Amino acid sequence: MLVLTRKLNESIQIGDNIEITILSVQGDQIKLGINAPKEVEVHRKEIYVSIQESNSEAASTLPNVLDILKSTSKNLK
The missing domain is CATH 1.20.5 (Single alpha-helices involved in coiled-coils or other helix-helix interfaces)
Structure with missing residues (x-):
């Protein structure tokens, strides 16, 4: 398992077309934004x-x- 540390508004890129962005952090919860092609189920x-x-x-x-x-x-x- 790859473990990465990211801060608010930072992203992780998976391949050429999937991007995960940290949108907010509140206590022990984070909100992620996932930008992926429509044919990729999330x-x-x-x-x-x-x-x-x-x-x-x-x-x-x-x-x-x-x-x-x-x-x-x-x-x-």
């Missing part, structure tokens, strides 16, 4: 984890749905 970690869990759950449900459809299709013949 989420808080807990939201990202939730999305991944939902996607995983949906993917595991799909084979069951396919089995049900196959068996229903066979019963209709």
